[in-house]
Amino acid sequence: MANCTVRFMLGNHAVAHAALEAGIAVAAGYPGTPSSEIIEYIFEHAGETGTYVEWSSNEKVAFEVAYGAALAGARALVSMKHVGLNVAMDPLMSSAYTGVRNSLLVITADDPGMWSSQNEQDNRWVGLHSHIPVFEPYNPQNAADLVKLSMDFSSRLNHPVIMRLVTxxxxxxxxxxVCEFGKPIYASGYVKDPAHQALVPANARLLKGELVKRWEEVKALVEDLPHEYVDDGKVLIITSGVAYRYVKEALEDLEVKASTLNLAASVPVPRKLIANAASKADKVIVVEEGDPVVELQVKETLFDEGIRIPVYGKAEGLFTMVGELTLINVREGIAKALGVDIGRVVNHQYVANVPPRPPVFCPGCPHAASFYELKIAAARARVKPVFSGDIGCYSLGINPPFNEQDLLTNMGSSIGLGMGVLRGTGGRQFIVAVIGDSTFFHAGLPALVDAVYNKAPMLIVVLDNRYTAMTGGQPSPTQVIDIGAVARAIGVKHVYTVDPFNVKGAEEALRDAIEKVKGGEPAVVVMRRACALEAVRGRGALVVRYTVDADACRACGICYNLLACPAINKLDNGKATIDQAACVGCSVCAQICPYGAIRPIGEPSGWLSKWGEL
Amino acid sequence: MRLNIYLTGIGGQGLITFASIIGQAAVDSGLRVTVAETHGLSQRGGAVDVHVRIGEAHSPLIPRGEADVVVAFEIIEALRALPYTNPATVFIANRRLIPPPAFRGKLPKPEDVEVEIKSRVASAYFIDAYNHAVKLGNPIFENMVMLGALFALTRVKELISMDTVEGAIVKVIGKAVQENLRAFRLGYSIASARR
Incomplete structure (x- = not known):
């Protein structure tokens, strides 16, 4: 192809670039590690191609935007992290019934090992569940190749496809x-066809029959995908995705011969290809990242084909069911299945007593101030709340000294679970739900409607830092939609919008809101102040920092013990000191110091009001 | 040929830039290379590690005990990297200690960490990258000082020429190019004197 070049790039960027080469017209997503860089890359280049791209309010809406575009006949993709696909499951199931008019690529970035997630669900199951094929690349180049191929596969069958990435x-x-971007493929118009696109039961029954037939076509076409088969002996190792890489290196390390079959699609597996390869083998080993999805399909295939040879995999305990595969784990599993010696002893003991270094609130993080104020206000109001937490940077409020995230399960869960604890304790427990701005718009809104509609007396604190911060500072709907106004419009009578950098004002608002909740009504406090990282970006020269007057400091420890700002350190004499390289001038420590020992180096109001404009 | 370089440090110290420069330079030298990084919470002052593998490697991650080179950007994180070493590992550590925020226990002394590392590997080098970077005008150049040390002390320079890596610094960083190159060369000359 013309104008191609080799570039050293991130896997997610390779995926996005390939989609732009393949003429993607509409791309939508919701940020989430490890998926976010796909939509970010498309944003960077959409202007060059004329592609429409958006950060949606949640994964379901993102899915619908891409799905609708594909129903019209455009080339579309939707991108999210693995748990996001749960939110999008409703339209996803329908998309298999209706099919699409061009191609719909559903990208799920799974997080085995849970580096930044609440679970490590394997979304290849979703393919089996919904009758949507799942492509599974093993490296950035393979991902780029499979993006193009899967979009062609999708448009050929008029059926959605899933691509399963992992960290x-x-x-x-x-x-x-990488090659030149293609011209985006938009639909020239929308042609009505309710028999295929409106799922009333009468239509859906017919479409289910068509889906079952189309699934047979999918199974046939999957046989022709670029699976990689190397015939080298009577042991057959079947892999998919990143597991292929560990297997190749493990075989070299162990110096053993084996045939390998890597599957470009892990759902549905190419049954004929597997049966042919297995008929030449006397033993099969299945290695994959996540759950035994390929393994179960291989066992089913061999059973159906009457091939009676042993199959070793996760069910036999050879490879880990928890966390990521490692080369050591794959070496050991293969060695055990083959009855060979591992050949080397590796010393991988951790050194004892290395101090942990967990992630913490950044210096100047408005969430730290909010949690401090919430704790003080609750104590002064003599309530002992259950803090129903949520997903975002503020999840770090689980750590000491805050300990203000008692439940935390899924996006938007704070309000719903909080109501459940309230109902389950017969209304006896005081509930504080803590949710961020992006999460509020993602899945908090319907729960707030429920709280008003069903009259749940609870305090809902929205930590509005103006960005989807945890995933790298993507924009959030709060930048154009006022959360306080939304809460009032829904019917919350007691709504407060406060600045957590105004410690006294924030505490008073929280106190007042707690009294309203005691009176039997829900209250919402929006604590609004932009993410410190975003505030400082490009504005470092404006920052007015703070310093400790060592003579005035009485070593009470309130600043470093209760605020836990990483910029404040404790000296050997118990007094505080502020790291000038880390301080971003939020002023909160100066406000809570009872001795007035923390002071700005210059006039702070200009910087704080500039920050407040975000 | 295979070279496993394990990087460890703290979010914000420039590990991903460091790894991207090696990766770009390896590609420009016609070598196979893979870089695996753990993002997610790295912006929040948490520990970060990056796996760089040059040559005949398939797995994106270096197995424990099999790093040929460790580059530690911080001294406590250096300690945490020890499971990746074996006696033949070349260990390069920045002498800087960044206390973990909100940690209330007793921190190890940097001198003791050095003794511990020296007891595990035959070749260990400790570099004052932070102070040198500050002298150059900005602690942000710390990673380039460490990159210079990597080239001075390991067989990376047999695989990637100085011209190629300097070209990669220009390509990957693209700004304050002269300052970054100066920091790289400073790290190279300081570390060369240690051999």
């Missing part, structure tokens, strides 16, 4: 061949 594909950098 070790999304966040791996390698050389990738």
């Amino acid at each position: 070790r594909v999304s966040h791996v950098r390698e050389p990738v061949k």
Whole structure:
């Protein structure tokens, strides 16, 4: 192809670049590690191609935007992290019934090992559940190739496709061949066809029959995908995705011969290809990242084909069911299945007593101030709340000294679970739900409607830092939609919008809101102040920092013990000191110091009001 | 040929830039290379590690005990990297200690960490990258000082020429190019004197 070059790039960027080459017209997503860089890359280049791209309010809406575009006949993709696909499950199930008019690529970036997630669900199951094929690349170049191929596969069958990425594909950098962007393929107009696109039961029954037939076509076409088969002996190792890489290296390390079959699609598996390869083998080993999805399909295939040879995999305990595969785990599993010696002893003991270094609130993080104020206000109001937490930077409020995230399960869960604890304790428990701005718009809104509609007396604190911060500072709907106004419009009578950098004002608002909740009504406090990282970005020269007057400091420890700002350190004499390289001038420590010992180096109001404009 | 370089440090110290420069330079030298990084919470002052593998490697991650080179950007994180070493590992550590926020226990002394590392590997080098970077005008150049040390002390320079890596610094960083190159060369000359 013309104008191609090799570039050293991130797996997610390779995926996005390939989609732009393939003429993607509409791209939508919701940020989430390890998926976010896909939509970010498309944003960077959409202007060059004329592609429409958006950060949606949640994954379901993102899915619908891409799905609708594909129903019209455009080339579309939707991108999210693995748990996001749960939110999008409703339209996803329908998309298999209706099919699409061009191509719909559903990208799920799974997080085995839970580096930044609440679970490590394997979304390849979703393919089996919904009758949607799942492509599974093993490295950035392979991901780029499979993006193009899967979109052609989708448009050929008029059926959606899923691409399952994992952290070790999304966040791996390698050389990738990149070519010119293609012209985006939009629909020329929308042609009505309710028999195929409106799922009333009468239509849906017919479409289910068509889906079952189309699934047979999918199974047939999957046989022709570029699966990689190397015939080398009577042991057959079947892999998919990143597991292929561990297997190749493990075989070299163990110096054993084996045939390998890597599947480009892990759902549905190419049954004929597997049966042919297995008929030449006397033993099969299945290695995959996540759950035994390929393994179960291989066992089913061999049973149906009457091939009676042993199959070893996760069910036999050879490879881990918890966390990511490692080369050591794959070596050991293969060695055990083959009855060979591992050949080397590796010393991988941790050194005892290395101090942990967990993630913490950044210096100047408005969430730290909010949690401090919430704790003080609750204590003064003599309530002992259950803090129903949520997903975002503020999840770090689980750590001491805050301990203000008692429940935390899924996006938007704070309000719903909080109501459940309230109802389950017969209304006896005081509930504080803590939710961020992006999460509020993502899945908090329907729960707030429920709280008003069903009259749940609870305090809902929205930590509005103006960005989707945890995933790298993507924009959030709060930048154009006022959360306080939304709460009032829904019917919350007691709504407060406060600045957590005004410690006294924030505490008073929280106190007042707690009294309203005691009176039997829900209250919402929006604590509005932009993310410190975003505030400082490009504005470092404006920052007015703070310093400790060592003579005035009485070593009470309130600043470093209760605020836990990483910029404040405790000296050997118990007094505080502020790291000037880390301080971003939020002023909160100066406000809570009872001795007035923390002072700005200059006039702080200009910087704080500039920050407040975000 | 295979070279496993394990990087460890703290979010914000420039590990991903460091790894991207090696990766770009390896590609420009016609070598196979893979870089695996753990994002997510790295912006929040948490520990970060990056796996760089040059040559005949398939797995994106370096197995424990099999790093040929460790580059530690911080001294406590250096300690945490020890499971990746074996006696033949070349260990390069920045002497800087960044206390973990909100940690209330007793921190290890940097001198003791150095003794511990020296007891595990035959070649260990400790570099004052932070102070040198500050002298150059900005602690942000710390990673380039460490990159210079990597080239001075390991067989990376047999695989990637100085011209190629300097070209990669220009390509990947693209700004304050002269300052970054100066920091790289400073790290190279300081570390060369240690051999």
